[in-house]
Amino acid sequence: xxxxxxxxxxxxxxxxxxxxxxxxxxxxxxxxxxxxxxxxxxxxxxxxxxxxxxxxxxxxxxxxxxxxxxxxxxxxxxxxxxxxxxxxxxxxxxxxxxxxxxxxxxxxxxxxxxxxxxxxxxxxxxxxxxxxxxxxxxxxxxxxxxxxxxxxxxxxxxxxxxxxxxxxxxxxxxxxxxxxxxxxxxxxxxxxxxxxxxxxxxxxxxxxxxxxxxxxxxxxxxxxxxxxxxxxxxxxxxxxxxxxxxxxxxxxxxxxxxxxxxxxxxxxxxxxxxxxxxxxxxxxxxxxxxxxxxxxxxxxxxxxxxxxxxxxxxxxxxxxxxxxxxxxxxxxxxxxxxx
Numbered sequence: 454x455x456x457x458x459x460x461x462x463x464x465x466x467x468x469x470x471x472x473x474x475x476x477x478x479x480x481x482x483x484x485x486x487x488x489x490x491x492x493x494x495x496x497x498x499x500x501x502x503x504x505x506x507x508x509x510x511x512x513x514x515x516x517x518x519x520x521x522x523x524x525x526x527x528x529x530x531x532x533x534x535x536x537x538x539x540x541x542x543x544x545x546x547x548x549x550x551x552x553x554x555x556x557x558x559x560x561x562x563x564x565x566x567x568x569x570x571x572x573x574x575x576x577x578x579x580x581x582x583x584x585x586x587x588x589x590x591x592x593x594x595x596x597x598x599x600x601x602x603x604x605x606x607x608x609x610x611x612x613x614x615x616x617x618x619x620x621x622x623x624x625x626x627x628x629x630x631x632x633x634x635x636x637x638x639x640x641x642x643x644x645x646x647x648x649x650x651x652x653x654x655x656x657x658x659x660x661x662x663x664x665x666x667x668x669x670x671x672x673x674x675x676x677x678x679x680x681x682x683x684x685x686x687x688x689x690x691x692x693x694x695x696x697x698x699x700x701x702x703x704x705x706x707x708x709x710x711x712x713x714x715x716x717x718x719x720x721x722x723x724x725x726x727x728x729x730x731x732x733x734x735x736x737x738x739x740x741x742x743x744x745x746x747x748x749x750x751x752x753x754x755x756x757x758x759x760x761x762x763x764x765x766x767x768x769x770x771x772x773x774x775x776x777x778x779x780x781x782x783x784x785x786x787x788x789x790x791x792x
Contacts, residue, residue, distance in 0.1 A: 471499060515748075517568060518779035533738075555568075558608075560787045575631075590627060591638070600663075650666065659791075664687055670682045684722070729769055738785055
């Protein structure tokens with residue numbers, strides 16, 4: 454029997470999965486996607502791992518936030534695969550007012566930017582400790598209440614407003630190259646001036662918007678202005694998370710309904726399910742299978758965390774509690790859909 458190159462078998466002696474490189478009836482070599490160039494004549498063990506193994510599981514890190522009496526310079530975290538209470542991670546280096554920031558991450562590095570200041574700081578997600586200076590954002594007066602998301606290399610922020618003096622909305626997109634310390638740069642413009650946006654991402658596309666602005670999208674690799682994606686029928690504020698396929702936007706203080714989009718397909722957002730408690734100004738992140746929505750206001754500051762399975766629509770379930778009620782946090786993880 455001729456065994457074709459690329460055939461798989463499970464070796465019951467070594468308890469390993471193997472791939473066939475070729476045999477007596479096969480000459481030359483074959484190049485196979487994800488495997489490399491295979492020489493003829495033998496079986497080879499497949500070396501495999503996963504991002505979950507590489508990073509020790511998905512960790513969601515939340516930074517800053519607003520609550521009288523609670524430290525706005527704190528960073529906290531949870532492990533999204535289990536439920537429970539948030540834990541201390543560290544503090545921001547610059548201190549001061551750190552609510553309404555933006556966040557993005559690779560599998561190893563987390564970025565927190567903006568808020569009522571122009572600082573950009575970074576953390577190593579798998580460890581704990583204080584954040585370190587990364588650079589500055591351009592147009593610092595527009596660095597609050599922006600939408601944000603990232604893929605594995607590039608973080609994008611959308612719109613925002615001037616915190617001084619007029620609170621005028623902006624329509625700019627900024628980019629941060631996360632692997633190299635430095636300042637943010639201009640990426641393009643959105644279709645309208647609006648703030649309190651939410652954003653989700655696949656590795657190639659970012660989708661962002663609000664009820665007033667509608668949903669828009671850009672391609673991470675292609676610098677330029679946004680294009681229309683669809684509409685969303687509720688006033689989402691800040692909170693959204695995604696797998697590489699589906700993005701989920703959270704509800705708000707007057708409507709607990711969450712909505713979802715298929716990131717690769719233009720169209721309107723659809724009903725996903727309800728928060729355990731209607732609230733807005735929350736934050737969200739998680740893994741490619743589970744999203745967690747944390748904090749918010751009703752208008753009282755809340756310490757509630759909810760979770761959902763991204764692939765399955767339905768109402769959200771209690772995850773645990775933040776250490777204190779907090780709103781307008783920024784959130785990132787080492788397992789989001791942009792990776």
